[in-house]
Amino acid sequence: MLSRSCFNLLNFDQYLYSVDRARIPRVMTFPGIISEFDEEGLEGNNSNVEVDNEYERRIIVANQLPVKAYRNSETKKWCFEWDRYALDTLILQLKDGFSPNVEIIYVGCLKAEVDPSEQDEVAQFLLDKFRCVPTFLPLDLINKFYHGFCKHYLWPLFHYMLPVTPSHGVRFDKSMWQAYVSANKIFADKVYEVINPDEDYVWIQDYHLMVLPTFLRRRYNRVKVGFFLHSPFPSSEIYRTLPVREAILRALLNCDLVGFQTFDYARHFLSCCSRMLGLDYQSKRGYIGLDYYGRTVTIKILPVGIHMGQLQNVMSLPDTGKKAKELKEKYEGKIVMLGIDDMDMFKGIGLKFLAMGRLLDESPVLRGKVVLVQITNPPRSKGSDVQEVQKEVNRIASEINKKYGKPGYKPIVCINGPVSTQDKIAHYAISECVVVNAVRDGMNLVPYEYTVSRQGSDNLDKALQLDGSAASRKSVIIVSEFVGCSPSLSGAIRVNPWNIDSVSEAMGLAVTMPDPEKELRHEKHYKYVSSHDVAYWARSFDQDLQRACAEHYHKRCWGIGFGLGFRVVALDPNFRKLSVEHIVSAYNRTNSRLILLDYDGTMMPEDKVNKAPGEEVISVLNGLCSDPKNVVFIVSGRGKDSLSQWLSPCPRLGLSAEHGYFTRWSKDSEWESRPIAADMDWKRVALPVMEHYTEATDGSSIEQKESALVWHHQEADPDFGAWQAKELLDHLESVLANEPVLVKRGQHIVEVKPQDISKGIVVESLIASMKSRGMPPDFVLCIGDDRSDEDMFESIASHVSNHFLLDKAEVFACTVGQKPSMAKYYLDDTVEVLKMLQGLSAATAAAPRQLPMLE
Numbered sequence: 097m098l099s100r101s102c103f104n105l106l107n108f109d110q111y112l113y114s115v116d117r118a119r120i121p122r123v124m125t126f127p128g129i130i131s132e133f134d135e136e137g138l139e140g141n142n143s144n145v146e147v148d149n150e151y152e153r154r155i156i157v158a159n160q161l162p163v164k165a166y167r168n169s170e171t172k173k174w175c176f177e178w179d180r181y182a183l184d185t186l187i188l189q190l191k192d193g194f195s196p197n198v199e200i201i202y203v204g205c206l207k208a209e210v211d212p213s214e215q216d217e218v219a220q221f222l223l224d225k226f227r228c229v230p231t232f233l234p235l236d237l238i239n240k241f242y243h244g245f246c247k248h249y250l251w252p253l254f255h256y257m258l259p260v261t262p263s264h265g266v267r268f269d270k271s272m273w274q275a276y277v278s279a280n281k282i283f284a285d286k287v288y289e290v291i292n293p294d295e296d297y298v299w300i301q302d303y304h305l306m307v308l309p310t311f312l313r314r315r316y317n318r319v320k321v322g323f324f325l326h327s328p329f330p331s332s333e334i335y336r337t338l339p340v341r342e343a344i345l346r347a348l349l350n351c352d353l354v355g356f357q358t359f360d361y362a363r364h365f366l367s368c369c370s371r372m373l374g375l376d377y378q379s380k381r382g383y384i385g386l387d388y389y390g391r392t393v394t395i396k397i398l399p400v401g402i403h404m405g406q407l408q409n410v411m412s413l414p415d416t417g418k419k420a421k422e423l424k425e426k427y428e429g430k431i432v433m434l435g436i437d438d439m440d441m442f443k444g445i446g447l448k449f450l451a452m453g454r455l456l457d458e459s460p461v462l463r464g465k466v467v468l469v470q471i472t473n474p475p476r477s478k479g480s481d482v483q484e485v486q487k488e489v490n491r492i493a494s495e496i497n498k499k500y501g502k503p504g505y506k507p508i509v510c511i512n513g514p515v516s517t518q519d520k521i522a523h524y525a526i527s528e529c530v531v532v533n534a535v536r537d538g539m540n541l542v543p544y545e546y547t548v549s550r551q552g553s554d555n556l557d558k559a560l561q562l563d564g565s566a567a568s569r570k571s572v573i574i575v576s577e578f579v580g581c582s583p584s585l586s587g588a589i590r591v592n593p594w595n596i597d598s599v600s601e602a603m604g605l606a607v608t609m610p611d612p613e614k615e616l617r618h619e620k621h622y623k624y625v626s627s628h629d630v631a632y633w634a635r636s637f638d639q640d641l642q643r644a645c646a647e648h649y650h651k652r653c654w655g656i657g658f659g660l661g662f663r664v665v666a667l668d669p670n671f672r673k674l675s676v677e678h679i680v681s682a683y684n685r686t687n688s689r690l691i692l693l694d695y696d697g698t699m700m701p702e703d704k705v706n707k708a709p710g711e712e713v714i715s716v717l718n719g720l721c722s723d724p725k726n727v728v729f730i731v732s733g734r735g736k737d738s739l740s741q742w743l744s745p746c747p748r749l750g751l752s753a754e755h756g757y758f759t760r761w762s763k764d765s766e767w768e769s770r771p772i773a774a775d776m777d778w779k780r781v782a783l784p785v786m787e788h789y790t791e792a793t794d795g796s797s798i799e800q801k802e803s804a805l806v807w808h809h810q811e812a813d814p815d816f817g818a819w820q821a822k823e824l825l826d827h828l829e830s831v832l833a834n835e836p837v838l839v840k841r842g843q844h845i846v847e848v849k850p851q852d853i854s855k856g857i858v859v860e861s862l863i864a865s866m867k868s869r870g871m872p873p874d875f876v877l878c879i880g881d882d883r884s885d886e887d888m889f890e891s892i893a894s895h896v897s898n899h900f901l902l903d904k905a906e907v908f909a910c911t912v913g914q915k916p917s918m919a920k921y922y923l924d925d926t927v928e929v930l931k932m933l934q935g936l937s938a939a940t941a942a943a944p945r946q947l948p949m950l951e
Contacts, residue, residue: 153198153201153292154199154638155201157299158187158301158305160206161202162178163222163228174210174221179207180406186630187204190631192630193632193634194634201229203229203231203286204228204283205232206230212232215232231286233282237275237279241276241304244266245269245273245275246276247476248265249267249272251327253337258334273339276307277660281311287312291319296320297642300323301324302324303325303327308347309350310662313663314655320648321353322355322638322641325357327538328580329362330364331367332367332368346662346663347660349386354393355637356396357398357538357581359583361580370818387915389656389663389665392644396640399539399583401629403630403631407545411521411549411555416518416522416556420522420559423523424559431467431607432528433527433528433603433606434469434523434527434531436470437542445472446488448470451600452508452600453496454599455603459604462607466507467505467506468508468509469509469511469527470509470511471520472510473513473514474512524546525560526560528606529574529603529606530543530546532573532575532579535578537576537579539581543621544581547573547625550570550571550618569619570617571618572614573617573621574588585624586624650668650669651667652666667914670920671921672920672922673921674910674923680939683936686725687874690877691728691936692859693879694731694879694912696882698926702843702881707742709742709743714745716930717933719937720936721749728750729750729752730743730750730751731752731855735753735801736758749762749763752855754801754802754803756858757804758802758803769802770853778836778848781832783800789823790807793820794812794813795811796811796817804847805848806848807824809821822841837849838850843881854884855885855887855888855891856887856890857891863876873905874902875906875907878909879929889911889917890918892907908921909921
């Protein structure tokens with residue numbers, strides 16, 4: 097299957113919709129390929145890629161396929177088998193979390209370089225026999241995509257390492273970013289070839305494919321997409337240094353479900369969305385949700401588990417017991433601590449060795465007794481940074497062994513991997529303690545594997561001469577607090593890997609801890625690990641993905657935006673965009689019109705510093721007011737003095753200030769205040785509280801109105817401002833519990849106002865006034881963007897349902913921006929509001945003049 101990686105896929109509009117895209121052939125046989133897979137691993141699979149109505153399908157997309165590929169040394173033909181014990185075998189193991197009627201299709205790179213002339217043949221065979229779809233990337237693209245952008249740029253940055261100097265990490269390179277996007281587009285092409293977008297669920301794995309959701313969502317607006325990040329997600333202070341930060345965030349928000357290992361990683365992601373995209377998130381019945389253009393993106397927090405069955409099968413093998421017995425004899429009389437890590441700058445191997453040296457320095461009694469066995473897996477990428485780490489590790493180990501070693505004893509034993517799963521389990525079984533000392537790590541399953549191995553089996557118990565009782569089940573885990581599995585290991589000794597003394601003390605505690613305490617810690621860990629295995633993780637993620645996609649076909653969807661800024665707008669079928677043609681037609685048919693307009697966020701953009709209206713706004717308002725059939729009001733939470741000053745060029749415009757506390761029908765009329773039973777003594781209680789929070793929150797301010805007090809935090813730090821607003825709300829509700837006031841949160845505000853003041857009451861008052869003057873409205877237009885405007889929409893809806901308006905009345909309640917709302921219509925922004933009002937104003941200018949209906 098010929099790769100199309102030569103395209104520049106950053107500009108993918110033309111390519112995305114090409115109709116001549118080659119597809120995987122459905123029925124083909126190739127006698128030149130042999131396979132060594134076992135049939136058990138393919139149970140439930142069928143050879144036809146078409147959807148069987150009895151089967152559900154999950155498309156698992158990862159950087160690499162869980163398949164080993166090699167050429168037969170004699171026949172020179174390609175051979176394939178499941179790679180059950182590879183580092184990336186997780187995507188193969190997760191199928192245990194699905195029921196037998198769920199078919200799994202894998203999409204990813206093959207761990208071999210296949211000649212283009214053989215790619216079609218290999219792809220068809222892998223699809224038929226393994227349900228795998230290979231993405232063949234040219235070597236130069238792999239180098240830029242994987243080794244360049246992924247491993248040398250994203251991986252360090254996501255682990256909190258910034259390339260502050262050319263010699264300290266790799267800086268952002270646009271060509272590598274383009275390669276990353278191009279590779280993700282090729283993955284998307286492969287998904288297109290096998291997906292049924294109405295039925296199948298797509299589950300994307302890890303940071304290699306973070307922009308893939310945008311390509312899928314662009315092609316199929318209702319595609320069901322989940323993403324799980326196995327690495328850490330950095331804090332916003334680190335992530336914001338990424339030049340393509342918004343493109344990646346928006347791509348992840350094109351998923352339905354985004355999963356993280358820990359709450360910290362999820363919190364960092366949410367903070368980035370809040371700070372860089374201005375998105376708010378909230379907990380919805382235990383689920384964290386982000387509203388993104390009408391779609392709810394669900395956030396899931398669940399660490400990955402291990403495959404219990406696979407470990408237990410290996411533990412039961414005779415060779416495993418034999419290896420464990422040999423290791424026990426080799427380290428007879430020694431206390432073994434174990435470390436298993438990739439050769440990586442973030443694994444903290446050097447810091448671990450320094451802690452071991454400190455332990456021997458300060459505890460002479462342990463010299464000759466304690467051994468740290470360090471198994472090091474090969475690095476997953478190449479570069480000078482890995483070589484430097486290797487040199488440092490070797491140097492520290494050599495110095496400590498030289499200082500404390502003696503014939504028959506080396507305090508640090510280094511084993512260069514890879515080692516077999518049997519060897520790892522044998523080492524786990526004879527180790528009193530495992531040390532995971534990474535300075536930053538996402539998915540690290542070593543503590544889980546160690547716990548299960550220490551639980552033992554009949555085979556291991558016999559080899560190690562254990563009685564098999566609960567008293568023989570004991571283990572100790574030392575884990576860095578910066579590792580993703582740390583929160584789930586409540587019985588572990590958590591350490592700061594940078595604190596050498598702390599890690600050394602933890603090692604000393606681990607080797608001297610009484611056996612009963614080791615047993616209690618082991619029991620606690622084994623209970624968690626055995627019940628939260630990889631099948632539990634996969635099943636839980638899949639259930640939440642189905643829940644997150646349940647509303648797909650209950651909404652109208654369409655795509656907007658270009659390139660990686662593409663997103664889908666999803667709205668309730670009854671919630672539609674206000675058409676200028678439709679409202680102008682209704683406008684022309686009616687004779688008594690009430691037009692209610694919010695000010696901030698409706699007539700004027702929220703982010704504009706100078707809130708005074710421009711000539712265009714004044715012209716539109718005067719045009720509407722010039723029609724004697726119209727009653728036009730600005731209904732705002734702002735004070736009357738500001739509104740009077742800004743809108744003085746509109747003499748016939750009605751104003752309702754402070755949510756209706758003050759009202760005037762025109763510039764020449766007097767302000768009328770709404771009678772309130774209670775006095776304003778509550779201000780003396782609320783104002784000092786607000787002043788306290790203002791002093792403590794940089795960027796916040798207090799607006800004092802005659803009827804209300806408003807605390808603004810729009811200019812404050814987004815997270816701190818929201819946090820302080822919540823605290824202020826609780827504080828004010830407590831101290832004002834016996835006062836006749838309402839304490840409400842709005843968009844970047846906390847407001848205290850009398851109970852019987854709201855924009856909804858303004859609507860009721862104006863409609864009643866027009867009725868009393870013999871001109872009940874047959875046309876009502878109400879536009880607003882804030883929570884306070886929902887009171888107007890609710891009041892209008894109540895008037896319609898209770899028939900308080902004329903049966904023939906044309907009613908248009910319209911919110912600005914797509915959001916859940918009581919309104920039936922929406923416009924995207926203030927620009928569209930102005931254009932729509934200009935359309936009505938033009939209709940007013942074209943209509944013949946009549947006598948004034950209202951003075």
